[in-house]
Amino acid sequence: MKRTSKIKLLLLLLGIIFLILPSYYNNFNSIQIEQNNDLNVNLELNLKIPKPSGSWEPTNITIDGSATGVDAHNWTWAEKQVWCTGSGTASDPYVIEDVTIIHGVLDNGILIGNSSEYFRIENCTIIKSGSGSSNAGIKLINVNNGTIINNNCTTNYFGIYMENCTNNTISGNSLNKNRDGINLLKSNFNNITDNNMTSNSRDGLILEFCNHTKISNNNITKNSDNGIYINQCNNITIVKNNVSENLDNGIHLVRGINNTILDNHVDNNGLHGLNIEHSNYTNILNNTAFENNNNGIFLDLSYNNTVLGNNMTLCGIMITEASIKFMTSNTMDSTNIVNKKPLYYYTNKIKLVSNNFTNAGQIILINSNKSNIGSHNSIGIDVSYNSIGISLYHSHNNTLSNITASYNNYHGIYIYRGINNTIEECETERNSKYGIYLADGDINNVLINTGNNNEYGFYFNNEDSIFVSDNTANSNNKYGMYFYNSEGIKASDNVANSNYDGIYVKNSDSSQILRNEAKSNNHYGLYLYECDETTVSSNQINSNNYCGLKLYICNLNTITGNTAFYNIYKGIHLSYCFYSTLSNNLANSNGDNGIYISASDDNIIESNEANDNDN
Template sequence: MHSFFGSKKKFLFCILALFLSNLFIFIINKINIIDNNILIEKNQEITFLKNSNFYNLTGSSIFIDDSDPDFNWSKTAAEKDWVSGSGTENDPYIIENVIIDAQNPFNNETDIDDFIDIETSTAGITIQNSIVYFIIRNSTIYNSEARVYDSGIKLMNVNNSQLINNTCSSNSIGILSIFNYTYYISSSNNVISNNSLKNNWVGIYSYSINNKISNNIIKNNFGGIISMGINNTISLNSLDNNGDGIMLFGRNNKISKNNLTHNINGLWLLDSFNNSIVENSINNNSGNGILLQSSNYNNISKNEVYNNKINGIHLGEGFYPYMGPFLGPSQDTNYNWISENKVYNNSNGILLNYTNNNHIINNTINNNEFSGIELIFSDYIDILNNTIEANYYGINMEESDWNDIIQNTINNNYYGISLNSSHWNDIIRNILRYNRDCYIENEYSARNKYEDNDCLEPKINEINWVVIITIISLIGLAVLLVVILGRKRTATNLPAA
């Protein structure tokens, strides 16, 4: 644990800086809508709370540090009505029915070091250095956004918490879960569930281990979820109209059964390894559905990826944050499995550029505007048993070598398989029917093997002549009718003799 986070901690600020650079593009088009949504939602939230037993702590905040005798759980529970329980698994501390207007709006005159300091950031509710069991539920926190990491709810060095059915809006970060090394508490085994996170800069920022983020509504933020860690589960969340839906930076995480729609990129993995991306619905995003950069050994399977403006699934080149303020080209994205996905109605279905040793197997890839599968400078790719139909190119390869294209069904595309400056590829036992051309390759491609393919091309010349004759006949009839009608009108308008 320590080696992973120790080596990655320097990336923390440049990752968020990279992420926020995308978000500023988003701001201009959304700010008026978000302001109106905030006003409506605040009124709804306050009305709801006034109809229940609640504690209005507007203008103040909750701060619990279990390592400090003046601010620990036991002292707070003894003095405050809004805390109950004893901190055991069977009797956790509970904070509930609290409303906090943090009254901490954005301040562009804040000192820059203070502005980006994650550990000294404030929140409506802060819990830190705690391993006892506790629950925060049915509470509303808003207007904590003076600095980058100011939050609705902040957990630092916390284990064994549950955040359930809370509403966090108009904060820099809705829910923040992080750790440092001072107290050797990993910020793990926390549950973030059934919360509403709207109109924040980032909905959830998690730098943690073994956390569960599930069933949350994350909407109208400039970023949905940023997860940096190990063995986390992100499932059954609705992420709508954010900057990027989910940004993952870590390993051994599972992202499943989420709905990611109307974001920039639906799901973005950066420098991430051994993650599982399974059974998500990723649609109508203005960038990529799924984007992997500098990420290896990930499994992308059984997702439905459709109506995304750029690529359905994109692996490869991009920008990568080095140990400093500058951006450089990404490292390779290799050894990933893309299997059993439905990918349709995107610009490109699956795009790999500058990658090696990836596997594209048993996918259904239909009705994409350009290529079903496109390889650019990508080698040793296995493309096996896919159904690829009704795209412009079924498979298009640019400067890509040593790839295996085997036992795919590639029908009703304009071109079945196209090779440009690509060599030593094996194209074997594929079904290619009713494409304009089964396969084409330019003069700079060589040593490709075509073997045992079932190729049936339409009789294009016969079809074209029928179409051409029909069109000419219709045009001739139209011209003849115009001439006849013109003569009749002329005769009608002539003066009587």
């Protein structure tokens, strides 16, 4: 009975299991189908597993966009690396980010070549990547569509180097203590903005053979050569940069056409704020140039340029000499300011008067004649503390009077190829070069002026028939008065004391040096070198530290009535002089010889006095 009951119970349990099993199997199949469907969806969406975030320290990165093969380091390879994301499109560029490379094992920190994919190099630090002349922290060769942003490239040969590259942006980078901060070669349509280029051992930024590039809002300071150097580039825009405290030029533009330099600060540079060399059709607008050592703006053999609205302090504008046609091709006006006063620039004018120069900061005249600059009253004109106070080029029959032109970075007054101009009663002191400088002119008159404490007080180069009288040239570092290659000089009644040499005349014939005073000079009072048929008469040449009067390789001269006392060595010295007359001179109380003649013959020496000399 018991056995029969157990069998019935077992059959009942088996029946229940068979009833439940089909339902369980259907549920299991349903779960499997849903899981497979999810997997298929994921495969269809091609979802990538996100790469881990972080910073990376590879030894270097090299990508060649044209490379092929199993081991090719192209973008396909790069996107598999932990330091690269993106797909290379404009909307999803490749991104190389947060990479640090110090003392890389290859020559460049990051090198990308032969690429047109869109990419960005961002927030990377590259230090000491290589010191060879082709090495760079970041280097692009034959690359388009790249952005280099917010990177630090320090103590490399080049911070960033690009060659044959188009449509790239370099922005927000720190490029310090490299040889050059940024160097672009043969690269067009690029944008360089908001970078800091400081303390590089040569230039902050170099562009060579580049076109259609914009350089804006960069800070480029304290570089050992130029802040920005642009060589043989066209259609470059340089706008709103701070290019200051560089040892050479702020911005140096060489052999360019159709470039624009706008709204920049170029301050405290060792040479020029803007150096425009052999460059034409340049727009130089609204720049600020403060206390550059030479010029705020230097136009060096550059023509058809527009120079407007620039503000210069303790420097000004200088133009190199050329023909009238080229020199008058530039556009410039009184919207340019020098020391808070207008710069007056006139071409092809006649009969200008003082009212045309009201409150002048600087004056430039080209091919302008019969004008009166300054006045004989007590007001006058003060054009001090700039580059050249007054410059006249190819201008004739003008009178400059009662002008103060001192403390300029070059000259006080400069006249080039002028005829029959008169400079009178002007004060030119403490200019870095020449107080008054005349070159390649004829029949000019320099009267009653002061030229003290300059490098040269008065400098006359290739000036024929010049009359220089009643001027004072004291305490100049080199020469009180210097005449070179000039015929028919008449220099009379001038005072030239306490200079290196008082009056120096070289390669100049048929002149008269009369009644001048040249005392207490460090070397010679009066020195004539290769001068013939000249009269040297009635000069007071005393107490000079070497010799009072010296003639060297001078023939057919008359030296008469001069006084040479108390010179440290010789009173009068003739060396290699022939067929001259030395008469009625007084040469007493000199430290060596009163009159000393060496290697000279066929001279007439008579009625001279040489007493109380040491020899």
